[in-house]
Amino acid sequence: MKIAVCVKRVPDTGTRIRIADDGRSLSSDGVKFVLNPYDEFAVEAALQLAEAGVADSVTLLTLGPEEAKETLRHGLALGAHDAVLLRGETTMDGWATAQALAAELARREDGLVLLGAKAVDDDQQQVGPMVAGVLGRPCVTSVTEVEVADSVATCRRAVEGGQEVVEVDLPAVATVTKGRYEPRYASLRGIMMAKRKPIAEKEAAQVAPGLVVEAIEYPPERQPGRIVGSGTEAVGELVRLLREEEGVV
Amino acid sequence: MKDVLAVADTRDGGVLGVSRETVGAASGLAEAWGGSVDAAIPGATEGEVALGADRVLRMPLSNEAAGNPDLVAGALAGQVQGHGYSAVVFAATARGRDLAPRVAARLDVPLATDVIAASVEEDDVVVRRPVYAGKAIARVRMLARPAVISIRPNVFERAPSAAASSADALATPADVGAGTYRVLGFEPSRDVALDVAEAEIIVSGGRGMQGPDHWHLLAELRDALGETAALGASRAVVDAGWRPHAEQVGQTGKTVTPKLYFAVAISGAIQHLAGMRTASVIVAVNRDAEAPIFGVADYGIVGDAFEILPELARAIRELRDN
Numbered sequence: 244m245k246i247a248v249c250v251k252r253v254p255d256t257g258t259r260i261r262i263a264d265d266g267r268s269l270s271s272d273g274v275k276f277v278l279n280p281y282d283e284f285a286v287e288a289a290l291q292l293a294e295a296g297v298a299d300s301v302t303l304l305t306l307g308p309e310e311a312k313e314t315l316r317h318g319l320a321l322g323a324h325d326a327v328l329l330r331g332e333t334t335m336d337g338w339a340t341a342q343a344l345a346a347e348l349a350r351r352e353d354g355l356v357l358l359g360a361k362a363v364d365d366d367q368q369q370v371g372p373m374v375a376g377v378l379g380r381p382c383v384t385s386v387t388e389v390e391v392a393d394s395v396a397t398c399r400r401a402v403e404g405g406q407e408v409v410e411v412d413l414p415a416v417a418t419v420t421k422g423r424y425e426p427r428y429a430s431l432r433g434i435m436m437a438k439r440k441p442i443a444e445k446e447a448a449q450v451a452p453g454l455v456v457e458a459i460e461y462p463p464e465r466q467p468g469r470i471v472g473s474g475t476e477a478v479g480e481l482v483r484l485l486r487e488e489e490g491v492v
Numbered sequence: 493m494k495d496v497l498a499v500a501d502t503r504d505g506g507v508l509g510v511s512r513e514t515v516g517a518a519s520g521l522a523e524a525w526g527g528s529v530d531a532a533i534p535g536a537t538e539g540e541v542a543l544g545a546d547r548v549l550r551m552p553l554s555n556e557a558a559g560n561p562d563l564v565a566g567a568l569a570g571q572v573q574g575h576g577y578s579a580v581v582f583a584a585t586a587r588g589r590d591l592a593p594r595v596a597a598r599l600d601v602p603l604a605t606d607v608i609a610a611s612v613e614e615d616d617v618v619v620r621r622p623v624y625a626g627k628a629i630a631r632v633r634m635l636a637r638p639a640v641i642s643i644r645p646n647v648f649e650r651a652p653s654a655a656a657s658s659a660d661a662l663a664t665p666a667d668v669g670a671g672t673y674r675v676l677g678f679e680p681s682r683d684v685a686l687d688v689a690e691a692e693i694i695v696s697g698g699r700g701m702q703g704p705d706h707w708h709l710l711a712e713l714r715d716a717l718g719e720t721a722a723l724g725a726s727r728a729v730v731d732a733g734w735r736p737h738a739e740q741v742g743q744t745g746k747t748v749t750p751k752l753y754f755a756v757a758i759s760g761a762i763q764h765l766a767g768m769r770t771a772s773v774i775v776a777v778n779r780d781a782e783a784p785i786f787g788v789a790d791y792g793i794v795g796d797a798f799e800i801l802p803e804l805a806r807a808i809r810e811l812r813d814n
Contacts, residue, residue, distance in 0.1 A: 256743045256763045260627050269628070280744045335623075335632065337593070338602040363743050365623055367605050369593035372561075376597030381562065381673045384590045387737075397676070401738055403503075403586045403687040405680040407559075412672040421730070421737035421744070453602040453636035460629050462622070465769060468790040470781070475803040477793045481775065482807045484791060489773050491693070491752040492717065492808055 244354035244391070244413070246289045246298045248323065249344050249374070250282040250305050251333065252314040253364040262459050269459065278314050281359025283426035285419040288389055289357050290322045290427070297391045298355070300324045306331050306343050306447050319437035320429035326440070331447030335365045339452050341373030346448040349378060354413045355396060360385050360420040371418035381411040387422025399423075494525035494578040497638075498545060499568060499592075501585050502535030502558070507543065510583045510690060512650035515543045517610055517643045518581040519651055524612035525578060532571065532662055534564045544651025551662035559675035561587075565594035567664050572599060572638060579617055581610075582642040585690060592642045601636040606644045606747070608770075617641065625743035625766040645690045646749045681736065686722040688739055693717045693752045696724030696741055696768070700757025700779065700797060704734040709801040710756060716805040717752075718812065724748070724768075726758045742767035757797045760785030777801075 254260065255275040263270040278286070289301040303318045303326040305311050315326040329347055333340055348356055356378075361368035375382030383389075387406070388399040394413045399406050401420055429437075471477045471484065485492045498518035500511035511531070518529045531545035535558040541548050549571065557563055572580055572595070580595065582588040584606045596603035608629070609620040617639035623630050634641070688694055695714045697707065707723075714721045725735040727742050741748055743763040753771035758764060760776075760783055768774070769788055776789035777797050786792045793800055 254624070256625075257761075259762060260624050262628065269624075335604075335630065336602045338596060338600075341597065363625065366621075366625060366747070367603070368589050369596070369603050369605060372590065372593040373597040373603075376594060382594070383673070385586070401586075402678075403690070405678055407678050408676040410674045410676055415672075421740075453634070454604060455633045455635060456630050457618070457633050458631040459623070460631070462626060462629050462769065465774075465788050465790075468774070468786070468788075468792060470786065470792045470794060472793060474793070474795040475799050477795070478800060478803045478807050481791055481793060482804070482811060485752070485773070485775070486811060489752075489790075491773050492811065 244298050245300050245302065245352060246292060246355045246357060247302045247304050247348060247351060247353040248282070248285050248289045249356065249358045249370070250286065250303055250314060250318060251279045251362045252276045252305070252307060252311050253279045253362055256280065256363055262461065267456050267458050276310070276314065278317050279359050279362045281361055281363070281420060284421060284424045285357040285359050286318055286321055286323065287424040287426045288419050291424070292389070292391060302327065304344060304347060305329065306333055306340055312442055315442055316437050317429065319440045320433040321427055322433060324440065326442045328442055328444045329447035330444060331449050334452045335367065335456055336452035336454050337367045337369040338373055339450050341370045342377060343447040343449050344370070345374045345377035347445070348374065355391065356416045358416070358418045360418040371416055375416035378416070380414050380416050382416040382418070383409050383411055384418045385420045386417045387420060389417055494522070494527040495575065496522040496527060496529050496579045496581060497572060497577045498529055498531045499580065499582045499588070500531050500533045500543060501583055501587055502533060502537055505536055505538050507533060507537055507541055508585070510585060510645045512543055512653065513645065513648040514581050514583045514643060515545050515651035517648040518579070519544065521579050521610060521612055521617060527578065531656065532568060534558060534568070540655055542653045542655045544654050545656050548656040548659045549662040550659060551664065553664070560673045561590050561594055562673055563664070565591055565598060567662055568595050569598035571662055577638050579639040579641070584642040584644050586687065588642050592640060596640045599638065599640065601638060601640055602634065603640045603642070604632050604634060605642045607641045608644050608647045610641060610643070622747060625747050625763065626769055627766045644749055646692060646751070681738070686720070688722045688724045688741060689746045689748055691722035692720040692750055694722055694724045694741070694748060694750045695754045695756065696726065696758060697729060697756050698726040698758030699728040700759070701729070706798065707735070709798065713754065713801055713805040713808070716809040716812070726764050727761070755785050755789065756801065758785055759783045760788065
């Protein structure tokens with residue numbers, strides 16, 4: 244069985260973002276881009292399935308600019324076997340992204356397609372189930388653990404108040420979140436080997452976005468608050484403020 | 493006719509309170525268009541449903557069937573296509589987040605998730621939604637019809653608790669496609685009563701709590717605050733394995749908008765602040781008076797969380813008992 248993992252390059256979560264002069268995008272000046280943290284869990288899940296002998300190969304797939312190759316190289320250094328770059332533009336329209344990814348995935352024969360549960364830039368949390376929708380395959384979201392046996396994937400998923408166990412027939416799609424998978428670091432040997440691993444490049448089959456970002460703004464600054472006091476003596480006054488001034492307790 | 497469909501959330505035979513916010517958001521759009529609001533109830537419910545919608549569409553599914561998101565999504569998409577709604581509104585709960593993209597894909601339209609404001613401008617739905625976990629807010633125009641959105645809990649005003657004037661049943665499609673989804677079981681988490689993203693009050697702990705053994709201090713404060721309170725955690729705490737990821741607040745966890753947020757022994761890393769800065773009231777308790785968390789907190793107490801937490805729990809319990 245082959246596994247494909249769809250990944251995205253995103254600004255590092257420690258980055259302080261700056262809005263570009265056009266007022267509707269972000270400035271990429273000085274921004275450090277990384278593999279989306281949720282995609283790291285998906286890559287780790289795929290590598291563990293490969294190491295367990297369940298999968299023969301792990302292919303990374305991304306939609307993005309030339310620079311996204313750095314992200315693919317990083318995933319290859321972690322242990323993925325090969326990668327595909329779909330040259331194109333990612334927008335906030337996850338449905339457009341899903342169709343571009345699915346057009347490529349439809350040509351492949353992956354038993355399992357994994358994605359991060361969400362990307363930490365647009366926070367749309369939708370591409371996985373949409374890819375599955377195009378492909379007509381079942382999709383399990385927010386998966387913390389996946390096992391594959393006899394053409395069936397058994398997934399544990401994080402839901403409100405607990406963990407659900409879901410089974411789907413392969414081929415299937417799953418989105419992975421934090422849980423069992425602890426992303427590995429790239430070894431020096433992995434980094435060296437990644438330089439010789441193949442990255443196929445293609446033009447993405449793109450559709451026009453069905454939504455437009457008209458503006459991006461900073462959130463309103465919070466009014467500076469005040470220190471009520473120090474130690475347990477301040478508790479009485481704090482509780483009074485929360486009750487009388489704010490009415491929240 | 494420009495009607496709006498609101499999709500309610502059900503759990504354990506009841507409709508969740510957040511569904512009135514979903515209907516509230518849908519009503520705002522419907523009013524601008526002069527249309528009406530239908531509320532779809534996917535799942536078994538007992539008694540009358542008072543959500544403030546004009547019409548209720550019941551879909552009495554067994555727990556097993558309601559657990560198959562493709563079956564529910566197929567039924568909802570069928571209803572949307574049959575009626576021709578101009579907008580569909582979900583709540584961005586765990587279930588809404590899973591369901592909405594499946595429905596949007598079936599309708600061949602985009603989806604805007606976690607929306608904090610929605611209006612009709614020049615006949616289009618225009619929404620505001622946080623990006624980069626709240627480090628910025630995007631204004632987005634939905635060009636495709638229907639406009640499909642999910643709303644962030646605790647932001648929209650609830651529709652009045654009024655019964656609908658009519659009720660119908662929602663047809664369940666025979667062929668759901670991708671129908672191999674089987675829910676085998678559910679394991680409730682220890683000590684998780686309410687999801688952090690839906691809670692009205694959140695008590696979050698950071699690395700300064702020094703270990704999972706001290707979490708009972710936060711749990712006691714949560715219990716004192718009542719049933720609408722939940723526990724949260726910083727990334728450092730989850731990375732250390734002290735608490736589950738479901739409780740993590742911040743850019744690699746959940747973005748929350750509670751009425752009241754307690755940040756206890758949390759220094760206030762940028763990725764945490766992004767996830768909670770839209771709370772109505774923020775209280776910080778930290779030993780370090782220079783901690784960045786005090787820069788966003790409305791009220792702060794400088795001091796030892798281990799001493800302050802029991803006193804705070806006691807004072808709030810006393811207040812609520814009177």
